[in-house]
Every structure is written in C-alpha cells, then in structure tokens.
Amino acid sequence: MNTTTRTLDRDSLPMILWAKAKKLGVWNPADIDLEKDREDWLELTGQERETLLHLTTLFTGGEEAVTVDLLPLISVIAAEGRIEEEVYLTSFLWEEAKHVDAFHRFLAEVTGDPGHRERFHSPSYRALFFDELPGALNELRTDSSPAAQARASVTYNLIVEGVLAETGYHAYHAMLERNAIMPGMLEIIARLKTDESRHIAYGVHLLSRLVEENGEDIWMVIQARMAELLPLAIGVISEIFDRYEDMAFGLDLAEFTDFATAQFESRFKRIERVSSR
16 A cells, blocks of 8 residues: 655645635535526527537536546556645546536426437537547556656647637627526536636646656647647537527627637647746
C-alpha cells in the first residue's frame, strides 16, 4: 500500500480547485424547480422545441461521454502519486455525473423525453464524441506517457469542455435568458458553467505541467492535437445550424463560431506562455 509521507500542498492549484469544489460544487439537480420550464416548453413553437431539444440532446450525450471517459486519466494521475491532483479529480468525476443527472431530469420532466435523440448526432459530433474522446482517454490504459496524457487532456479539457461546452452555455444563455424563459434550466446552466470552469482550469494546469516537465516536444503534441480537433468542434456548431433553414430564437451562426474560436485561442495562449518560458 502506497501512502504519502508529506502534508498536502494546499497552495497548489489542484487543492485550490478542490476547496472551490467543496464550496461551490455541492448542489443537487433534484432541488431545481422545473415547473415553470415545463409551462414555457408547452408554449414554444414546434421549431423552438426542436432547437432546444437538439442542443439539450448534444449536451446530454456529451456529459455522458465525459463521465464515462474520465476514469483512465484519473488512474494515470493516481499511479503517478500526484495526491493533490487525484483529490481534486474525485470532485471532477462527481460533478460530471451530476451534469448527466441534471440534463436527464430536464429531458424527462420538461420535454417529455421524446426519444430517437440520435437523429441530432451529426458527423462531426460522432467523430468527436464517439471516436476521438474515448480513443484519446482509453489510450491511457496502455500508454501513460506525457504525450498520451497531453492528447487526452487537449481532447477532454480544451476542446470538449473549453470550446464546445463553453459555446453551448453561451447558446443556452442566448436562447433562454434573452427570451425570459425556463429559469430552472438557466440555473442548471449557471451551476454547470461554474463546475466546468474548474475542470478547464485543471486541464490548463495539467497541460502546463506536462510542458514544464517535458519541454518543447509536448508543446508540439498539444499544438498538433488542438489543430486536429478544432475543425471538428467548429463542425459540430455549423452542423447544428445546417439542419435548419431559419434558426429559432434568433440564433446566429457567426456569433457562436466566433465565440468558439475565441475560447480556443484563449486556452491555446495560456499554455503557449508556459512553453515560451
């Protein structure tokens, strides 16, 4: 049995994130009132329902995927004896599971869960969530090298969470708050966004540490993986809009592709600064 012989480094970023998770991440999806959301759903037009169901379906599948696929990364971090990071990652996985719970509750109690949601899984979405995400994370079961860890974290933290999830929150805000509907889902999204901000911060920490410990070679791996996956992330967004001749709620494709690109560039620059030290 391996145990640590030192005190926890409470000034480390993972322990700071752990402290925030204990304070800010303790919320119960079952406590959020969705009664007004159901009333608002019944007042929507058919196209508005389809658009909201489309986005919710993609989020639900995405949250399920990241919950299932995170375990290999946790195992690698634990095997390396990085106790502070492992402590934080226990809250990370728990929060992802809560997000699955929240979206499934919304689908069941607000939309009536009409089923056949796979019709919303576009080619780019399938490539990212059915192939690239599980492929990169499951690679860690047989290859725990810094390069494999970097590819996994870029896929999970920077692209799926840092680009797509953040853009999805922006879309929910645009649909619901601008139209003063569905306060329950708005509360869920606010809670999720707070949780995900910690997840992304951890991903930037992990990738920065990998660069500091392994140098330019890992930075090249990160650059290549980000460049490889950005077209898929933008493709997911574009394929949502391609489905509709006139997008409901006044949503505009350029707003969201610009937002996604800005999120990508922000994460990229934060790690680039580490590589140039």
